[in-house]
Amino acid sequence: MAQKILAYHCGRDFVNEGELINAKVDLVLGNDITMPLAIEEFKKLGTGDVFDRSKIVIVPDHFTPNKDIKSAQQCRFMREFAIRQKIKNYFEVGRMGIEHALLPEMGLVLPGFLVIGADSHTCTYGALGAASTGVGSTDVAVAMATGTAWFMVPGSVKFIYSGKLNKWVTGKDLILYTIGLIGVDGALYMSMEFSGPVIEDLSMDSRFTMCNMAIEAGGKFGIIEHDLKTQKFLEDKTDKKYKIFKPDAGADYFRTVEINCDDVGLQVAFPHLPSNVRNAENAKNIKIDQVVIGSCTNGRMEDLKIAAEIMKGKKASEKVRTIIIPATQKIYLEAMEKGYIKIFIESGCAVSTPTCGPCLGGHMGILAEGERSVSTTNRNFVGRMGHPASEVYLSGPAVAAASAIAGRIAVPEEVL
Amino acid sequence: MLIKDRVIKYGSNVDTDVIIPARYLNTTSEKELALHCFEDLDADFIKKASHSRIIVAGDNFGCGSSREHAPLSIKASGIKLIIAKTFARIFFRNAINIGLPLIQNAKAAEEIKEGEELEVDLNKGIIKNISSGRKYSITPVPDFIQGIISSGGYINYIKETLKKGKS
Numbered sequence: 001m002a003q004k005i006l007a008y009h010c011g012r013d014f015v016n017e018g019e020l021i022n023a024k025v026d027l028v029l030g031n032d033i034t035m036p037l038a039i040e041e042f043k044k045l046g047t048g049d050v051f052d053r054s055k056i057v058i059v060p061d062h063f064t065p066n067k068d069i070k071s072a073q074q075c076r077f078m079r080e081f082a083i084r085q086k087i088k089n090y091f092e093v094g095r096m097g098i099e100h101a102l103l104p105e106m107g108l109v110l111p112g113f114l115v116i117g118a119d120s121h122t123c124t125y126g127a128l129g130a131a132s133t134g135v136g137s138t139d140v141a142v143a144m145a146t147g148t149a150w151f152m153v154p155g156s157v158k159f160i161y162s163g164k165l166n167k168w169v170t171g172k173d174l175i176l177y178t179i180g181l182i183g184v185d186g187a188l189y190m191s192m193e194f195s196g197p198v199i200e201d202l203s204m205d206s207r208f209t210m211c212n213m214a215i216e217a218g219g220k221f222g223i224i225e226h227d228l229k230t231q232k233f234l235e236d237k238t239d240k241k242y243k244i245f246k247p248d249a250g251a252d253y254f255r256t257v258e259i260n261c262d263d264v265g266l267q268v269a270f271p272h273l274p275s276n277v278r279n280a281e282n283a284k285n286i287k288i289d290q291v292v293i294g295s296c297t298n299g300r301m302e303d304l305k306i307a308a309e310i311m312k313g314k315k316a317s318e319k320v321r322t323i324i325i326p327a328t329q330k331i332y333l334e335a336m337e338k339g340y341i342k343i344f345i346e347s348g349c350a351v352s353t354p355t356c357g358p359c360l361g362g363h364m365g366i367l368a369e370g371e372r373s374v375s376t377t378n379r380n381f382v383g384r385m386g387h388p389a390s391e392v393y394l395s396g397p398a399v400a401a402a403s404a405i406a407g408r409i410a411v412p413e414e415v416l
Numbered sequence: 417m418l419i420k421d422r423v424i425k426y427g428s429n430v431d432t433d434v435i436i437p438a439r440y441l442n443t444t445s446e447k448e449l450a451l452h453c454f455e456d457l458d459a460d461f462i463k464k465a466s467h468s469r470i471i472v473a474g475d476n477f478g479c480g481s482s483r484e485h486a487p488l489s490i491k492a493s494g495i496k497l498i499i500a501k502t503f504a505r506i507f508f509r510n511a512i513n514i515g516l517p518l519i520q521n522a523k524a525a526e527e528i529k530e531g532e533e534l535e536v537d538l539n540k541g542i543i544k545n546i547s548s549g550r551k552y553s554i555t556p557v558p559d560f561i562q563g564i565i566s567s568g569g570y571i572n573y574i575k576e577t578l579k580k581g582k583s
Binding site for chain 1: 482
């Protein structure tokens with residue numbers, strides 16, 4: 001499916017795996033960490049203006065609201081560029097959200113799009129049937145000038161999810177389970193196609209979560225075929241026409257992986273790799289100091305709803321700092337209207353304006369030496385959330401919320 | 417291009433968070449980034465990089481974030497070449513784009529040891545391990561990628577292309 005999108009964007013009928021192509025991109029994305037570097041490189045090209053001010057998206061979401069003076073300087077540099085270039089989609093603090101939740105919400109990504117972003121989790125938009133991938137700042141610089149990028153055409157791995165989802169299990173558990181199965185380089189350079197009856201029934205929020213973490217298995221794309229759910233999701237967000245690409249019936253896959261979801265329980269990825277996955281049932285009794293519910297992976301309505309259901313009327317452990325970060329202003333507002341924010345605050349959680357902050361050890365929840373956090377984020381590398389001798393345990397919202405109450409890694413049944 | 421230098425060796429899945437921790441990403445200064453390169457993985461890296469300027473590693477080198485600051489900090493710390501069994505894809509393209517040569521060779525990455533001296537001829541495609549006497553041939557890279565590396569990076573490559581287009 002991704003190969004067809006790539007072929008279309010370089011004006012050809014088909015492209016071959018391993019081939020190097022130069023293709024037109026529909027959208028170019030950068031954030032406050034990667035964009036300043038991209039702007040510096042863009043200036044070296046000397047083209048003056050960007051190729052299309054409506055196809056560039058700039059989101060200051062990582063170290064914002066500005067965490068220190070240097071970050072403030074970087075953000076100002078980026079803001080001035082956005083103003084000078086009249087970038088249509090620049091989202092300032094207050095309107096900003098975590099980029100990979102914000103762009104779909106704003107209807108900026110459409111099925112069949114080819115998107116590059118200087119953020120590794122740009123693969124998230126595959127949930128809309130787009131070929132979308134993370135690149136570096138130089139790629140973004142060149143794409144801002146020329147509207148094109150170079151790609152090595154990936155092969156595809158097909159994942160078929162059958163059976164029934166167990167109670168509390170969401171897209172996060174499915175993707176952690178999958179990464180545990182194939183490893184952190186199990187889909188290196190590949191396009192991961194998620195399919196099967198469970199995916200067809202899966203919520204859009206969970207689909208975003210799954211595609212979001214394709215990069216944690218080394219994938220170039222994580223992609224799900226457009227269907228009625230995609231169509232419904234886009235209905236109130238855009239009136240633009242789009243081209244739908246479907247996988248060929250006899251498509252050639254490098255590998256097909258079948259997963260029976262009856263076997264997939266709640267998952268926890270232990271330090272220091274997202275593939276170091278165990279069933280949450282076998283992860284209990286690990287004491288924790290912090291819980292983070294949020295990020296581009298799990299800061300959407302479905303995640304907050306699950307957390308609120310579990311935390312309603314209960315107190316988060318006094319030994320745990322629980323930080324909840326709705327991924328966008330719209331999600332924040334909706335969570336407030338639904339009473340989730342009240343539940344979180346009464347439970348003793350800190351609720352924050354959208355930011356990537358703690359996920360990458362930026363701000364808003366840094367760990368001290370020896371501390372442990374259960375987190376709905378996407379990486380648990382050494383030092384990811386703070387001190388190199390701290391630990392991150394990745395989970396979905398259900399385990400995170402239950403753990404916040406128990407003060408140790410727990411499953412919902414233990415606290416309900 | 418001929419590179420003759422000693423080896424610093426790392427394992428598999430060296431991620432961009434240990435190459436350059438996010439706490440230092442509030443700058444784009446290469447010199448500043450280089451001061452913290454590999455800080456959380458190998459406190460002696462900077463000392464080693466003063467006399468050993470080839471990194472040899474296992475699988476999936478550079479996995480994780482898209483931060484170009486990772487290959488930039490490695491390059492700015494004086495490293496001339498990275499040899500690994502495999503590279504994570506964003507790191508791979510970022511390194512090419514900034515003109516930092518990479519070689520994917522499983523056998524060489526497996527056998528070469530820390531401190532050994534290599535002579536690598538990127539044009540002829542040969543890795544010669546002076547310390548062990550072993551030789552490895554490098555799979556030639558596609559012309560397009562070779563073009564980027566010989567231009568000194570993607571920006572220069574595009575500048576040359578744009579110039580050609582105008583003339």
